[in-house]
Amino acid sequence: MQISVNGKPCEVRAETLAALLTELEYEDAVVATARNRDFVRRRDRAETTLAEGDEIEILTPRQGG
Amino acid sequence: MQDAREDSWQVYGTTLSSRLLVGTAQYPSPKILSDAIRASEAEIVTVSLRRESGGSGAGQTFWSLIRELGVRVLPNTAGCHTVKEAVTTAEMAREVFDTPWVKLEVISDDDTLAPDVIGLVEAARILSRDGFQVFPYTTEDLGIAGKLIEAGCEILMPWGAPIGSGRGLNNPYGLRAMRAHFADVPLVVDAGIGTPSHAAAAMELGYDAILLNTAIAKAGDPVVMARAFARSVEAGRLARLADPMEPRDMAAPSTPVIGRAFTAA
Numbered sequence: 301m302q303i304s305v306n307g308k309p310c311e312v313r314a315e316t317l318a319a320l321l322t323e324l325e326y327e328d329a330v331v332a333t334a335r336n337r338d339f340v341r342r343r344d345r346a347e348t349t350l351a352e353g354d355e356i357e358i359l360t361p362r363q364g365g
Numbered sequence: 366m367q368d369a370r371e372d373s374w375q376v377y378g379t380t381l382s383s384r385l386l387v388g389t390a391q392y393p394s395p396k397i398l399s400d401a402i403r404a405s406e407a408e409i410v411t412v413s414l415r416r417e418s419g420g421s422g423a424g425q426t427f428w429s430l431i432r433e434l435g436v437r438v439l440p441n442t443a444g445c446h447t448v449k450e451a452v453t454t455a456e457m458a459r460e461v462f463d464t465p466w467v468k469l470e471v472i473s474d475d476d477t478l479a480p481d482v483i484g485l486v487e488a489a490r491i492l493s494r495d496g497f498q499v500f501p502y503t504t505e506d507l508g509i510a511g512k513l514i515e516a517g518c519e520i521l522m523p524w525g526a527p528i529g530s531g532r533g534l535n536n537p538y539g540l541r542a543m544r545a546h547f548a549d550v551p552l553v554v555d556a557g558i559g560t561p562s563h564a565a566a567a568m569e570l571g572y573d574a575i576l577l578n579t580a581i582a583k584a585g586d587p588v589v590m591a592r593a594f595a596r597s598v599e600a601g602r603l604a605r606l607a608d609p610m611e612p613r614d615m616a617a618p619s620t621p622v623i624g625r626a627f628t629a630a
Contacts, residue, residue, distance in 0.1 A: 306416040329425055332414060332457030337449060339456035357416065359457055360424025361431070363398075364413025364441045365388030365528065365578035 303354040318345040320356065332359050372602065374573045376520050376551045377466070377498040379437075383408040384568070385598045386439065386553065387591070388578025395430055397587050402434055405581065405591035409437045411468055414458050439500060441468040442488075446481070451488045455497060467492060468522070468555075468576075470502045478528040478556075482509040486516055493517025502555050505539035507546050514550065521550055522576060525567060526557025529579045533563035537570065544571040561590075561597030568601025569609065 303310055305324065314320035317333055317340055333340045334357040340348050350356075373382045387407040392398035402410060412431060417424045431438060440458035445451035448471060455467040471488055473481035480503050489499045493516055501513050505523045513521060523543060526532035534540060535557065544552060554567040555576040564575045575598055584590035 329417075329422075330428055330461055331417070331424075332461045334453055334457060337453055339453050339460075342460060357457075359414040359461070360417040361428035361461060362413050362415040362417075362424055363388075363390035363392075363427060364411045364443055365390045 301350065301352050303350055303352070303356060305356045306358055312350070315350055316346055317348040317350065317356065320350060321345065321358070324358070326358060330361060333357065334359075372606065374551060376500075381408050381574075383595075384574040384602055385564075385594055386411065386555075386574060386576040387581060388576070389427075389431065390578055391582035392587060395427070398582075399430060399434060401581055401587040401591040402436065404588045404595065406595045407436060409439050410434070411439045411441050411576070411578065412462065413441050413443050414454060414461060437466075438462050438464060439466050439468050440464065441502075442470045444472065445470060446472050448484045448488045448491070451484070452491050455488075455492055456495075459497065465496055465498045466500065467497050468500045468502060480504055480524070482506060485509070486512045489513050489518055490516040500553075505536055505543050507543060510543060510547060514547075519551070520553065521547065522553045522555035524556040525554045525563065526559075528556040530557050531559025531580055532557055533559055534566055534570075537566070540567065540572070541570050561593045564594055565597040565601035565604070568598055569604050571605050574598075 301312060303312060312320055312323055314323045321327060335348060336355050373380050383406050385405055385407050386409045387402055387405045388411045389398060440462045442451040442454045445454055451471045458467060469488055471481045471484035473479050482504060485501055485503060489501050492499050499518050500520050500522055501518050502522050503509060510521050526535045551573045553574045553576050554572050558564050558575060558577040558580050567575055581587050581591045581594060
């Protein structure tokens with residue numbers, strides 16, 4: 301299925317957000333997720349199913365001012 | 366007179382002794398970032414959330430470094446131009462950083478990085494209702510400040526000058542009026558500070574603390590500059606507590622006039 305991850309088009313096998321994080325090797329990383337601009341809590345990732353064209357954001361801690 | 370070292374302030378029930386909050390961006394290296402934060406004696410540092418390409422690990426390395434410093438983190442919503450973006454970013458930050466604190470920025474335009482104060486008030490209301498403790502990056506506009514407090518904010522962070530400009534306090538009159546109008550609200554000058562003298566001036570106006578990033582990170586020697594800011598913030602605070610003299614237009618001799626030689630007895 302074709303989705304976008306962090307603004308880039310991406311062909312993925314995963315059907316849920318949790319599976320997507322595994323597929324993209326974020327399993328052990330501290331990340332926060334959003335689907336189509338809505339926050340998805342860590343505990344909801346396994347039940348969050350992906351659909352064609354979804355826009356997923358995977359964010360991590362970074363330097364900030 | 367009170368010693369500034371024993372002089373604490375409070376925000377959202379947290380007691381703090383350092384009056385300098387420091388950003389973590391733009392340092393020449395992670396080592397200099399760590400050393401500068403230690404030298405600044407800051408208890409709160411600002412952080413953000415950004416995209417990371419799978420497996421690169423930069424964010425995880427950064428986060429370990431911050432945790433080792435043992436400071437409180439204040440996540441920002443830097444770069445958000447809409448209420449929706451800011452709210453979603455805050456929600457994501459709360460989960461990752463495990464804190465209800467958020468430095469709320471809703472930006473109106475990229476030339477000034479000025480706060481979109483209308484969006485800011487709306488986002489502050491939504492987030493406060495949702496349990497966030499909002500640190501709003503705002504202007505010195507008193508009407509907006511009042512609305513932010515109504516929205517649930519227990520602290521206000523007006524800009525000194527545009528973010529990253531290093532121009533100091535563009536509107537000392539406005540900042541002084543804000544201090545007078547909100548005598549009991551913690552006030553922090555956030556953004557625009559370029560040199561320690563700017564920070565001292567803001568503290569002399571009675572501000573509770575200073576938040577800055579670029580002035581330390583982009584100095585030739587960030588660690589020494591961090592120390593300079595720590596001292597200037599303390600100096601400005603002590604000066605405020607010491608109640609400075611009133612300026613006057615005409616000279617007034619400081620050495621006694623009585624007893625001067627070469628005068629009639």
